Amino acid sequence: MDSVARLSLNQITVERVGLAEAVEACARHGVPYVAVWRHKLAEVGLDRAARLVRDAGVRVSSVCRGGMFPAPTPAERAVRIDDNRRAVDEAATLGAEVLVLVCGPAPDRDIAAARRMVADGIAELAPYARERGVRLGIEPLHPAFAAERSCITTLREARCLAQAFDPATVGIVADVYHIWWDPDLYTEIDRAAGRVVGFHVSDWLVPVHDVLMNRGMMGDGVIELQRIRTAVQDAAYVGPIEVEIMNEAVWNMPLDTLLPLMKERYLACV
Amino acid sequence: MDSVARLSLNQITVERVGLAEAVEACARHGVPYVAVWRHKLAEVGLDRAARLVRDAGVRVSSVCRGGMFPAPTPAERAVRIDDNRRAVDEAATLGAEVLVLVCGPAPDRDIAAARRMVADGIAELAPYARERGVRLGIEPLHPAFAAERSCITTLREARCLAQAFDPATVGIVADVYHIWWDPDLYTEIDRAAGRVVGFHVSDWLVPVHDVLMNRGMMGDGVIELQRIRTAVQDAAYVGPIEVEIMNEAVWNMPLDTLLPLMKERYLACV
Numbered sequence: 001m002d003s004v005a006r007l008s009l010n011q012i013t014v015e016r017v018g019l020a021e022a023v024e025a026c027a028r029h030g031v032p033y034v035a036v037w038r039h040k041l042a043e044v045g046l047d048r049a050a051r052l053v054r055d056a057g058v059r060v061s062s063v064c065r066g067g068m069f070p071a072p073t074p075a076e077r078a079v080r081i082d083d084n085r086r087a088v089d090e091a092a093t094l095g096a097e098v099l100v101l102v103c104g105p106a107p108d109r110d111i112a113a114a115r116r117m118v119a120d121g122i123a124e125l126a127p128y129a130r131e132r133g134v135r136l137g138i139e140p141l142h143p144a145f146a147a148e149r150s151c152i153t154t155l156r157e158a159r160c161l162a163q164a165f166d167p168a169t170v171g172i173v174a175d176v177y178h179i180w181w182d183p184d185l186y187t188e189i190d191r192a193a194g195r196v197v198g199f200h201v202s203d204w205l206v207p208v209h210d211v212l213m214n215r216g217m218m219g220d221g222v223i224e225l226q227r228i229r230t231a232v233q234d235a236a237y238v239g240p241i242e243v244e245i246m247n248e249a250v251w252n253m254p255l256d257t258l259l260p261l262m263k264e265r266y267l268a269c270v
Numbered sequence: 271m272d273s274v275a276r277l278s279l280n281q282i283t284v285e286r287v288g289l290a291e292a293v294e295a296c297a298r299h300g301v302p303y304v305a306v307w308r309h310k311l312a313e314v315g316l317d318r319a320a321r322l323v324r325d326a327g328v329r330v331s332s333v334c335r336g337g338m339f340p341a342p343t344p345a346e347r348a349v350r351i352d353d354n355r356r357a358v359d360e361a362a363t364l365g366a367e368v369l370v371l372v373c374g375p376a377p378d379r380d381i382a383a384a385r386r387m388v389a390d391g392i393a394e395l396a397p398y399a400r401e402r403g404v405r406l407g408i409e410p411l412h413p414a415f416a417a418e419r420s421c422i423t424t425l426r427e428a429r430c431l432a433q434a435f436d437p438a439t440v441g442i443v444a445d446v447y448h449i450w451w452d453p454d455l456y457t458e459i460d461r462a463a464g465r466v467v468g469f470h471v472s473d474w475l476v477p478v479h480d481v482l483m484n485r486g487m488m489g490d491g492v493i494e495l496q497r498i499r500t501a502v503q504d505a506a507y508v509g510p511i512e513v514e515i516m517n518e519a520v521w522n523m524p525l526d527t528l529l530p531l532m533k534e535r536y537l538a539c540v
Contacts (some may be wrong), residue, residue: 144414146451147476147492157453181416183427206417211481222417
């Protein structure tokens with residue numbers, strides 16, 4: 001890695017600022033991509049957001065996040081699908097190739113039923129995404145989030161879900177924080193060849209306190225980043241690499257300190 | 271489940287008290303088994319501990335814990351093996367059939383190398399355990415603990431490790447807190463038939479704050495306990511069922527409140 005041509009600032013890494021400030025910082029520091037979160041998008045509005053990124057010459061690597069399919073009733077599940085269609089529209093308007101799917105937890109104790117609702121939800125959403133030229137990226141989340149964010153926890157499960165669909169429409173997103181522990185990691189990255197539509201980097205800090213906010217800057221934790229990046233590249237993914245860090249210390253850094261550090265660590269560690 | 275004949279109080283559930291108090295509470299409340307932790311055992315000494323449980327008529331379901339095999343140098347790994355041999359001796363003296371193995375984290379970023387050290391460590395320990403009539407129970411830990419406690423995180427990985435050995439000597443321990451999220455949960459419990467040497471129950475509370483201390487009393491969380499218990503039983507495990515809860519609120523309950531609650535929830539929820 002000798003350039004930042006694939007580098008993307010995932011907006012959650014700069015949670016304290018709005019989209020305008022994030023995009024301007026990317027432009028100022030030569031970071032070519034930004035990943036947009038929908039709660040930040042809602043603050044500025046879709047049209048203004050589209051102008052912001054276009055005027056800054058920054059490309060949108062993905063929109064985070066669709067998904068959250070499981071719900072107790074068919075009516076509630078239909079509301080989730082509608083919201084996912086809006087997310088697809090937003091991705092299309094922003095020129096993002098990928099809508100990241102965080103699939104959602106079970107509404108009760110029945111995680112197997114929730115997984116079926118995820119499969120059904122993706123099946124319902126996929127034709128709409130295909131029409132609008134947006135790829136759906138199923139992101140397996142770390143099993144620590146199985147009860148609150150995603151009943152889909154492994155690369156294998158995400159790949160098996162994705163395989164029911166055309167790879168041009170449904171793929172998987174590999175985030176090192178969520179998958180680094182998996183004994184089948186490299187086998188599964190290999191099996192996902194042609195299906196990887198996103199790659200997220202950060203690091204796993206030790207000791208863990210709050211598992212949600214435990215992500216660190218690349219190089220500060222225990223993840224074998226270069227080995228995983230190489231495997232993902234060998235699986236034919238050559239798109240943007242998003243830096244996605246939820247961490248209070250990172251959030252408190254001024255952007256003109258954070259972005260140079262992020263570039264330096266990306267070049268040295270990823 | 272209409273009796274507490276298989277119920278075991280894992281000593282970490284009553285972390286605030288010593289072994290004598292834990293064993294007396296078991297006897298007083300008709301809990302037939304206790305699982306002994308080595309740091310608690312060290313407080314009273316092995317001989318006194320053996321007398322305590324014998325005099326109280328309480329049986330020792332397991333000793334927690336051996337393992338922690340990976341270390342940076344051969345000399346350090348040898349020290350770990352010696353410590354494991356002492357743990358085997360302790361289990362034998364206490365009449366515990368099982369020594370629980372928490373396999374340990376990687377000493378660096380190379381989790382694959384750590385997994386090989388675990389396999390090598392078990393191979394070195396197994397003949398000693400066999401001689402003393404103690405079974406080694408490989409306990410996969412939740413992936414949230416992969417960096418700090420165990421590079422072995424799934425039932426599948428534990429079973430694959432165990433299969434290199436005689437089932438009379440090496441098996442696996444299924445703890446619902448560690449395995450409930452696994453998409454291969456029931457397939458893997460089934461494949462482990464004849465290899466399950468321990469079953470631990472608690473619950474996964476929502477929301478998660480500190481993932482180490484997030485265990486709850488059975489019924490207070492999202493785990494499908496009865497379904498998992500049935501599957502483990504169908505996999506031919508009919509031994510003690512340990513209640514293992516690390517949780518400040520549980521630790522602060524008086525034992526004469528906690529043990530009746532534990533029995534009630536065991537009968538209602540497990």
